[in-house]
Amino acid sequence: MDVLKKVPIKEQDPQVRAHNFDEVCLGYELEEAMEEASRCIQCKNPKCVSGCPVSIDIPGFIKEVENNNIEAAFKIISDYSALPAVCGRVCPQETQCEQVCIRGIKGDPVSIGKLERFVADWARNHNIKPEPPKEKNGKKVAVIGSGPAGLTCAGELAKLGYDVTIFEALHEPGGVLLYGIPEFRLPKEEVVKAEINNVISLGVKIETNVIIGRSTTIDELMEDEGFEAVFIGSGAGLPKFMGIPGENANGVFSANEYLTRNNLMKAYDTSYDTPIITGKRVAVVGGGNVAMDAARTALRLGADVTVVYRRSEAELPARVEEVHHAKEEGIKFKLLTNPTEILVNEDGWVSGMRCVEMELGEPDESGRRRPVVKKDSEFVMELDTVIMSLGTSPNPLISSTTEGLEINKWKCIIADEETGLTTREGVFAGGDAVTGAATVILAMGAGKAAAKGIHEYLTSK
Amino acid sequence: MALDYMYTITKKKSLANSIYLMDVKAPRVAKNCYPGQFVIIKMDEKGERIPLTICDYDREEGTVTIVFQAIGSSTQLMAQYEEGEAFRDFTGPLGHRSELIDMPREELKKKNILFVAGGVGAAPVYPQVKWMKENGYDVDCIIGARNKELIILEDEMKAVAKNVYITTDDGTYGFHGNVNDCIKDLVNHQGKKYDLVIAIGPMIMMKFVCILTKELGIKTIVSMNPVMVDGTGMCGACRLTIGNEVKFACVDGPEFDGHLVNFDEAMKRLQMYKTAEGKKALRQKEGDTHHHKGCECHEE
């Protein structure tokens, strides 16, 4: 074995997986995991831990994997994270824990995420669950939204003995884990539902079909229903569009709609009622994780797919692993290209997209080089479907119905980073609703911090 | 059907050929809903999320009334549900409540208001008229339909509106003509003056009412029913062009200033899933996939 190289991980063949929704990455077997774990040098001052937003004791759990004590490894991880099978799959590890791993200086970093996933999968397959708290303190806390922020906050509070109810607007819990990230990266029944069930087994109640701001309000929860504190984890909100002509034509979708129809409503399975327009020639506009997910979903539904992004490859915000997977599967990339108009036929359907080529100019505020239009570079792509993946802007539903809850100039909820406390007493917030679209693990970190903040608030009250 | 579904149908009534009324137990929705808002129903595990306007509510009983027309595969399935059975999901209230409710009382008092209901649109109009009556305001209401059989809620409406005008396209009942003919008759021949029209019905009807009321200079509010998925602002499927802006019907509406709505675009968008859904219905008839009634195999 070459200690500088990570133990390779099995993946479904690109040609095969381009036609199914089964998981791409197949995970480690026990022997492989133990071998990979042995590459960790158990640093005294482990850099990896500081790279993890929830500070998992990484060398601690890896040591247990090396010694084939997987249950012990799971107990360690569970002290820090409620969703390890999720994070092991979708965390951008290469820019977090693994980026700073000492092993990475001279070779491949330890595959921390893949090991975390292995431990969580093993525990699930052996029916090992986190332990519920021994004593309840009888205090009620409401959590709004069942994405990673809400689930984590709820789980942490339940462990401390609180009586926690999650209110979720949709008909199933999970947030983006359920409706956004596709099955082939994050299996729903097997992984997401199982981890949500772990949170439920800690004593957390989940009430679906409740929209805070409409079905009831934060004030009513606190005044009439006896909740002493509220955590808002309502996510990133409304999809953005470009504002170019033709954008409301039939066949133009937001990535959220396309993914929701397919993931939450299971449109790819013909026994479900929700329809989806698959399209034959699809352009996905944008370059983030969401764009990659939409593109790879359209591909699996049988389309010829091109990702259109206005900067160059180096600036693609999506994870390198996702771009690599997308390319392997046959997705084309039209970089340094920006749409200016969607062409529409007389029935109101998309027939093409007018674009211009771009070149990179001076760096802008974000430090990335600003794309500028190349002269006389206009051209038309023939298409029948366009998926817009341009990010989101916050949903005002909660902020506009909760007095004293302030938002910043980007309309995100203002909350203290350490405690999650908002400008309203007893109300805490975290995750995408506070930061704008970010990552699963950052949302979890915020949920965890807020749980601590709520606990301090309620014990000192 | 799984027994643990909680949104029980406490009453079912057929109002006309293929138009049904149901009272559904949904205490959270009943507690906080108002005229103008809507709910989303998902009948079972594999069903679509179907938006329907709130047509009445009983806060004490915790029930919400819906009225729907069985036009496609989902609404036809819904028509097969009976009293005592239950829906898996019933979410709401969604959208903004009617603008009238938040209008200053003084202003509202001065207004002459005409409600225009087309077909099944009488159902969403009814709670608004009822609210007006309960708060002491008199309003007029036109109920229009293709023929006599399709006129619904006539008695209920008469109990709450000052004047109810019935009109049918084929003249089988009431005034002979469409709702626009009826509006013109009221304004031009019967000396009626209106400062506000609230029109709810098929998009094509709302479009033509708006063309007429623009000519007549009467402000008009319409209730839009584009295709929706989540109904909470997350997907953008329900987007409309209002003036020069793109708005999401589920969070910004569903009621808008009718003179600003781009109806042609909205009507095209409404067709988007018709073909896909038609193909699917065919597959279901041919037995590739099917569910509910007679086949319990999908329910765990």
Ligand SMILES: Cc1cc2nc3c(=O)[nH]c(=O)nc-3n(C[C@H](O)[C@H](O)[C@H](O)COP(=O)(O)OP(=O)(O)OC[C@H]3O[C@@H](n4cnc5c(N)ncnc54)[C@H](O)[C@@H]3O)c2cc1C
């Ligand atoms: C397609 C896609 C792919 C992604 N891929 C990755 C990835 O690979 N790695 C990664 O780390 N991150 C990824 N992300 C980002 C990540 O999923 C989010 O940052 C994360 O889910 C945010 O968590 P959250 O709990 O704040 O919000 P969400 O997950 O958005 O959950 C919010 C929940 O609140 C509910 N809600 C909203 N309003 C209300 C209300 N008024 N009342 C009741 N409930 C309400 C919503 O229905 C939702 O269920 C991706 C995102 C998308 C969309």
Ligand SMILES: Cc1cc2nc3c(=O)[nH]c(=O)nc-3n(C[C@H](O)[C@H](O)[C@H](O)COP(=O)(O)OP(=O)(O)OC[C@H]3O[C@@H](n4cnc5c(N)ncnc54)[C@H](O)[C@@H]3O)c2cc1C
């Ligand atoms: C805010 C709102 C309020 C509504 N209120 C009522 C009501 O009170 N009574 C009533 O009978 N109908 C109402 N509708 C319309 C109702 O939702 C549709 O008739 C229903 O979704 C059609 O489904 P289907 O599968 O039976 O028909 P199909 O024609 O088979 O549906 C095909 C597809 O098109 C969509 N669709 C078709 N027609 C409509 C439509 N008119 N509006 C939105 N989506 C549509 C469906 O979601 C489905 O995906 C309302 C719609 C909205 C958005």
Ligand code: SF4
């Ligand atoms: S949660 Fe994410 S960042 Fe933390 S150890 Fe796991 S993969 Fe790394």
Ligand code: SF4
């Ligand atoms: S930095 Fe790398 S080698 Fe060091 S403890 Fe963490 S995982 Fe192991």
Ligand code: FES
């Ligand atoms: S229905 Fe999804 S945003 Fe309105």
